Amino acid sequence: MTTFKKIFSNRFFQVIRLIEFISLILFSLMACTKEKDKFLPTVAIVSITDITSSSAKIKTKVTDEGGGTVTGTGACWGTAINPNLSNNVSNVGAGIGEFTSIPTNLNSNTTYYVRAFATNEVGTSYSSNKSFTTLN
CATH class of the missing domain: 1.20.5 (Single alpha-helices involved in coiled-coils or other helix-helix interfaces)
Structure with a gap:
């Protein structure tokens, strides 16, 4: 036993x-x-060039997709600070990289505020504000 x-x-x-x-x-x-944690993408305005009385060239850059996939990126602008997707928008791409927006039909001799944006499944992030004034 x-x-x-x-x-x-x-x-x-x-x-x-x-x-x-x-x-x-x-x-x-x-x-x-x-699964990797997901967060908002990182986006910036690289430059604002070729300013005329009615247009400008805005170069933006998405440097980090935030662990997700950027489905839309570009620039938004308006005459008040902190423009967002409810203002004038140029949606020019997706993913990581540099993108160029060319807003047209702008008013002459007017100051515009611009922010780059990038959207993924978490939401939309914006760059800091930049401004430019169209020519007379």
């Missing part, structure tokens, strides 16, 4: 150790396949 208890006792602890080992492997695999 003592031998039976020893065998049973050893088997029991072997099974427990095996369960612990399998649990550790499964936990490690789950940690490795965890």
